[in-house]
Amino acid sequence: MKTLRRVGLYAALGIAALTFIYPFIWMASSTFKPVAEVGSLALIPADPTLDNYRTMWARAPFGRALLNSTFVATTITLSVLLFGSMTAYAMARLEFRGRPWLNTATVGVLLVPGQLTLIPLYTLIVQLGLIDTYAALILPYLFNATAILMLRQFFLQIPQSLIDAARMDGMSELRILFTIFWPLSKPVLSIVAIFTFMGSWNEVLWPLLVVREQQLMTLPQLLTVFALGGGAGSVGVSLAAAMVLVVPVVVAYMFLQRNFIESMAGAGIKG
Amino acid sequence: MRAERRSGTLLAAPYAVFLLVFAAYPIAFALVLVFMQWDLVTAPSFAGLDNVRLLANDGRFWRAVANTFVFLSIHLPLQIATALALALALNRRLVLRGFWRAAFFLPVVISGAVVAILWSNLYATDVGLINNVLIRLGLGPIPWLTDPLTAMPAIAVMVTWKNVGFYVIIYLAGLQYIPRSCQEAIELEGASAWQRFRFLTLPMLLPQTILVITLSTINGFQLFIEPYVMTGGGPLRRTYSIVLYLYTNAFSYQKMGYAATIGVALAMIIGGVVLIQRRLIGKAEAL
Numbered sequence: 042m043k044t045l046r047r048v049g050l051y052a053a054l055g056i057a058a059l060t061f062i063y064p065f066i067w068m069a070s071s072t073f074k075p076v077a078e079v080g081s082l083a084l085i086p087a088d089p090t091l092d093n094y095r096t097m098w099a100r101a102p103f104g105r106a107l108l109n110s111t112f113v114a115t116t117i118t119l120s121v122l123l124f125g126s127m128t129a130y131a132m133a134r135l136e137f138r139g140r141p142w143l144n145t146a147t148v149g150v151l152l153v154p155g156q157l158t159l160i161p162l163y164t165l166i167v168q169l170g171l172i173d174t175y176a177a178l179i180l181p182y183l184f185n186a187t188a189i190l191m192l193r194q195f196f197l198q199i200p201q202s203l204i205d206a207a208r209m210d211g212m213s214e215l216r217i218l219f220t221i222f223w224p225l226s227k228p229v230l231s232i233v234a235i236f237t238f239m240g241s242w243n244e245v246l247w248p249l250l251v252v253r254e255q256q257l258m259t260l261p262q263l264l265t266v267f268a269l270g271g272g273a274g275s276v277g278v279s280l281a282a283a284m285v286l287v288v289p290v291v292v293a294y295m296f297l298q299r300n301f302i303e304s305m306a307g308a309g310i311k312g
Numbered sequence: 313m314r315a316e317r318r319s320g321t322l323l324a325a326p327y328a329v330f331l332l333v334f335a336a337y338p339i340a341f342a343l344v345l346v347f348m349q350w351d352l353v354t355a356p357s358f359a360g361l362d363n364v365r366l367l368a369n370d371g372r373f374w375r376a377v378a379n380t381f382v383f384l385s386i387h388l389p390l391q392i393a394t395a396l397a398l399a400l401a402l403n404r405r406l407v408l409r410g411f412w413r414a415a416f417f418l419p420v421v422i423s424g425a426v427v428a429i430l431w432s433n434l435y436a437t438d439v440g441l442i443n444n445v446l447i448r449l450g451l452g453p454i455p456w457l458t459d460p461l462t463a464m465p466a467i468a469v470m471v472t473w474k475n476v477g478f479y480v481i482i483y484l485a486g487l488q489y490i491p492r493s494c495q496e497a498i499e500l501e502g503a504s505a506w507q508r509f510r511f512l513t514l515p516m517l518l519p520q521t522i523l524v525i526t527l528s529t530i531n532g533f534q535l536f537i538e539p540y541v542m543t544g545g546g547p548l549r550r551t552y553s554i555v556l557y558l559y560t561n562a563f564s565y566q567k568m569g570y571a572a573t574i575g576v577a578l579a580m581i582i583g584g585v586v587l588i589q590r591r592l593i594g595k596a597e598a599l
Binding site: 050051053054057058060061062064065067068071079080081082124127128130131132135136137138139140143146147150153154155156157158159160161162163164165167180181183184189213214215239242243245246249250260261262264265268269276279280283286287290291294298299301302305306309 | 339
């Protein structure tokens with residue numbers, strides 16, 4: 042009876058897991074199928090081809106989009122880590138005027154849905170003449186309230202004696218932050234890095250508003266425009282384009298699974 | 313002390329400026345835009361309550377609101393049930409526990425645009441994977457995304473699939489807090505598996521369930537890329553979402569005042585719905 046139930050449990054889990062993984066495997070395999078085969082359930086193409094990838098690469102600047110996405114997401118992540126931890130350090134460990142105000146404002150920002158500020162931010166970018174620039178994609182994300190609150194929370198737990206000793210040695214606050222706090226904060230820094238990078242990598246609404254020039258589009262945006270504009274022409278081609286976006290993420294996910302889950306679940310709950 | 317103050321101010325100043333420019337100003341300006349008409353080309357003009365009046369009588373906007381409630385009425389129960397079931401299954405001694413968890417979480421890390429494109433193909437009427445299976449079983453094909461009755465439910469199922477791994481993690485965390493002694497006590501009383509679930513596990517997981525409801529409600533009101541990619545809001549506008557309507561007004565019609573009004577209304581609706589949900593749950597708990 043007990044073994045029977047265990048077999049049942051594993052069978053149910055297996056089927057459940059398959060519904061989450063199978064679509065991605067089907068997607069990967071479809072990109073190697075010629076048009077005639079796409080509807081088939083078979084995972085291994087009878088007549089494998091790279092045509093879908095060639096077509097996709099030739100019709101839209103996906104290589105450029107890959108660079109754009111990497112550049113934008115990396116810049117935002119570095120800024121959120123560097124400037125975010127400078128801010129969080131000040132908010133957690135330094136006395137200055139306006140500190141309580143800054144804490145309240147940071148929590149307040151998290152309560153405002155992004156759609157409220159979407160249009161005013163868009164008109165601001167238009168008025169600054171930043172449409173079709175990297176700056177439009179990066180500036181509004183230079184700081185992240187969730188990240189600052191997480192870092193602040195972590196920095197609050199580091200003993201004051203470490204700061205006092207470092208100050209006695211004549212260390213500047215920046216050196217204390219980067220040589221004493223950062224090495225102790227690796228777990229929270231990696232959490233912040235992953236959810237910031239992933240958030241930027243997958244963002245599509247904001248780029249759709251502020252970028253129209255194909256050469257500046259990020260991957261999810263170009264993919265959306267490409268699939269909707271009929272540029273793809275066939276299922277295989279649009280799925281091949283989607284693969285450019287998915288493969289780096291899945292590879293990173295396979296290696297850093299635990300960190301990904303901790304990071305994205307944690308950020309979602311706090312945010 | 314003075315040195316500390318100075319470095320504190322210096323380190324926090326860039327963020328303070330950022331908050332002013334990219335948070336305070338847009339929030340304030342959103343409220344100003346509600347009373348303006350602006351196409352971004354000519355100068356903005358004062359429009360009084362025109363936008364508000366237009367919104368109150370705009371069938372398309374209210375259609376989008378109604379669509380969101382249709383979406384939530386399917387998405388919320390389904391999301392809670394699937395997340396809870398998977399979390400309970402994972403909360404046992406299992407071989408490959410990490411693998412199962414990672415499998416369910418996989419769609420969470422994938423871009424919504426990719427998921428939407430992938431599922432348009434899974435749902436496709438003639439060549440879609442789902443209909444391919446249904447036809448073999450003699451049950452199909454069903455025109456999932458082109459039938460006004462099934463389009464929004466189909467999107468709701470897809471979004472549930474994409475997010476369930478995230479909510480499984482929330483429930484798994486909650487399950488850690490159910491004391492071993494409570495479980496032993498209720499087992500000694502001779503409770504059946506269903507009774508244990510109904511009278512111990514479910515009530516103990518109430519905080520997590522509230523969180524799941526709140527987060528997936530907010531998420532549901534922000535539906536955009538799915539209808540944008542999969543249906544364009546059709547058929548018969550049955551999948552038109554509020555954010556899609558906001559985007560269309562800003563991007564296609566250049567109506568900044570009206571788009572901002574939709575944004576403000578959306579924020580108020582989200583706040584209102586979440587508050588009402590919490591009240592109702594509070595009342596249900598008191599009974």
